[in-house]
Amino acid sequence: MTARGSCVVVGAGPWGLAAAVALREAGHAVRLLDDGRHAAGHAAAGMLGPWSETEPGRPDLRDELFRAAAAWPDFAAGLSSDGSDTGYHPSGTIHVAIGGEQIGPLRRRAEQMTRPDDDHRWLGGRALRALDSGIGPGVGGGIHLPDEHQVDPRRLITALAARAERAGVERLSAAAARIDMVDGRARGVHDDAGTLHPGRVVLAAGWRSAELSDRVPLRGVKGQIIRLRADSVTDLPCRHIIRTGDVYVVPRPSGEVVIGATMEERTDRHALAGDVHRLLEDAFRAVPGLSELPIVETSAGVRPAPADGAPALGRDADDVIWATGGFRHGILLAPLVGTAACAAVAGEPIAISAWDPARFTPTVPRTAAAT
């Protein structure tokens, strides 16, 4: 492989790993720094839900979410061809309304969000229970999304890390402390031991990317999440991902069942008794059989959320390549990251203009990429 230049990637979460793999496979020498603090990806549920995640009035995001979902089968197959298992599982998703008061809002959302090519039919409670017998008697109706699947983010991270290692990415346990700037351009990263790692800088440190550059206004949004375990796939209390307005339940073939998640404007990683209690209560109303399973973990992660809700995936005015801002859908979007990072390093125009990090500094003239 011909070396095409050095890159230093900060952060070995799903986005940093996806970028590192793609850059290495494109012929760059890649050094990957990670400080070993848990990634948001470690907490994540792994729902691949483009419809579920789209907010009304965000067509830019919707189209990319659907594009990412369509890319997932090949992305997972590519990783599993190495012998890794991402836990990609075509479970489908059911949005349910509990009690009469939730039916109106869910129906309205379905009407607002449906595209002509979507096949989202409203089903009554009895029909939903015929589809998934785990759905509780208090569910009055809902929508079946047969194309919204799941992946196991922890397995995904392991699979990407193995792929990176095999490809020859040099991984270091180190915290990036600051970006090295020369004549207004990023030329490398200093770690907290003072060592300079030279190369094109790819900033994929999740919400903590904001500690290294303020070019993208980024905040952390905490999510608490619970993991239960069934003895086997036949003991799972439901087969589909079940979502209400308040909570989701993700049953995995491994027997793991994930219940999440809170959305909080804070960055600590404690799981609090009261929040765990509320999540469980809401989840039991949707899927009563959950109450029979042992709790194996309560945890929290912090989502990277840019000020305008869209990711930052491209080159900023300091020549830093941003690869973060996946917010609630960073696992879903992971298949789009590698190609975008390679294009940014090559100085190509960003394919998804709404995600250009330079949108936050429009007065700074763009310069040609330093290669």
Ligand SMILES: Cc1cc2nc3c(=O)[nH]c(=O)nc-3n(C[C@H](O)[C@H](O)[C@H](O)COP(=O)(O)OP(=O)(O)OC[C@H]3O[C@@H](n4cnc5c(N)ncnc54)[C@H](O)[C@@H]3O)c2cc1C
């Ligand atoms: C509770 C919860 C549930 C979620 N569920 C879903 C879901 O169902 N579907 C979905 O698509 N998304 C989901 N997400 C969102 C998803 O997890 C994130 O968008 C995604 O993990 C972002 O990936 P990332 O690589 O940008 O950041 P992260 O996953 O946060 O990884 C960042 C990495 O950078 C490292 N790092 C940070 N600072 C430094 C530094 N200075 N030096 C070196 N390393 C550093 C960190 O240790 C970490 O390893 C969820 C998130 C949470 C919290």
